[in-house]
Amino acid sequence: MRLPTVFIDGDQGTTGLQIHERLRGRTDFELVTLAPAERKDPQRRAQAINECDIAILCLPDAAAREAVGFIRNPGVRVIDASSAHRTQPEWVYGLPEMAEGQAQRIAEARRVTNPGCYPTGAIALLRPLIEAGLVPRDYPVAIHALSGYSGGGRAAVDEYESNDGAGAAPFKVYGLALEHKHTPEIQLHTGLAHRPFFVPAYGAYRQGIVLTVPIELRLLAPGVDGEQLHTCLERHYTGARYVEVMPLADARAMTHLDPQVLNGTNGLRLSVLANAERAQVLLSAVFDNLGKGASGAAVQNLELMLAALKS
Template identity: 45%
Template sequence: MTTKIFIDGGHGTTGIEIADRLAGRPELSLIIVPEAQRRDAGARRDALNAADIVILCLPDDAAREAVALIDNGKTRVIDASTAHRVADGWTYGFPELEPGHREKLANSRFVANPGCWPTGFLALVRPLTLAGLVPADWPVTVSGASGYSGGGKAMIAEYEGTDGAPTAFRAYGLGLGHKHVPEMTRYAGLSHPPLFAPAVANAYRGMLVEVPLQLRAMPGAPTLTDVHAALAAAYAGSPIVSVAALEDSGATGNVEIEHVGATDRLQLFVFGSATSGQARLVATLDNLGKGAAGAAVQNLNILAGLPETAGLRL
């Protein structure tokens, strides 16, 4: 028996990436709405209600509208938009978040795919708050850079237009009210929002997310070894998330935005100085992979009871 899948918004950047990962999988059957009927509410309603699992790759308002069109009690939903990430009744779609979360996902009907930035941030911070190394009220900072494909078709057109890329590197979110901050705060277990300083680079895809820590000023003055041990324990045995050995990180002079390539992997590094008592925690991922499409496919596999890495690029 195949699992019927409908990708609503499947012609956007994330939808295309998801479809590529689902192609050729005999255990799945894709529901296709003809191009002429994509704006037909009736055709969309039929497709949404015929599917076992729906993946929404839509703007926030359109995602809410799609959920409202589902009038049965069985169709399960994975929403790749921001609309439901901190909404009641929705499970956050980061299986690695904490012990037991994967099982919670498997039994959920409504799943909110994480944002790309929160994926890297939470991978670094959540194990440390759980271990008590980062207090809930600690003033956490997160920065980094993403490929411009994370901005969707409009930003892709801006960077790939006939006049060439507008810049090599651009900071944004300067008003400190970015839409990713609520999910970062909630799922990291923080009492206050982190200071989020994102940037976009002139690279189509890829992402670096960095959390600097003044270890010497933190309660208990945790060491680099303490931090690394908490991260390594959290992701031990994971086929998707890996933590570079401390000695390997110490021998690394730099990390590139394209470090994991066009894959669905997530790799973490602990850099720092025992002498200064400072650390730079870095997550590397593909903003279209584990930061978007790869996460949606991983969640789909979990909901459908299929091998978790099926169709992923690892």
């Protein structure tokens, strides 16, 4: 029986290299690569895409759209790690834990768009609560997120790692024009009625994200508290292999959130940090921006597609 073939277009970028590392030693499919001289040759890339079973695009947005335009073979399935298609209705959103049946939709899809790193945490926290009616769709959501500098791609990695990081800022808040490209993706896939307020930042460490969403209980329905929010998340993610909802007692004992604690994994840790006296809750998500926020998510979606090919 012929092994399925997987082609990574853009395999020398941060996400592509991480996917290669995660797939190292696999024997259940054939990984197709191009010689260095062919990687920027449109004809050779188009040939490789049309000859594979599953193409993973690790490219800038414009190049990802170009790659999809190359496809003439209707049997080719695509996982796009760029942000080019994340709000396109004809693409299946590649967050398997997002909703009931989402993993099956990914497994059967021809076109899957990998979630953005920050949206992964925001959607995982907010969508179950919004769907359950515990957080109103018109809630004025504010999101703060801190990522390792690898989230800025090769340019940011070079800035922090060349010359021992001399001249690189220890902490950098960006997206100050409030037009970050992840914001429409977050709004769409959480189900929010209004655009959320999103403030991202980079720290002087390589990878890992802490994302937080403050919730004022006075703006929720009477009687909704931190315990109910926690129960909703816990119920939603029951049985989810890669998502952990921290027990309330453990969350209460925490004194800080470490963005690097899940580095190298595809894990996503959610917490509900509640202060009943102040009627305030802080929702938090911790994960690896190169793991569940990028390459780990792509490999998870690839696994679902490969399983569908075998069945």
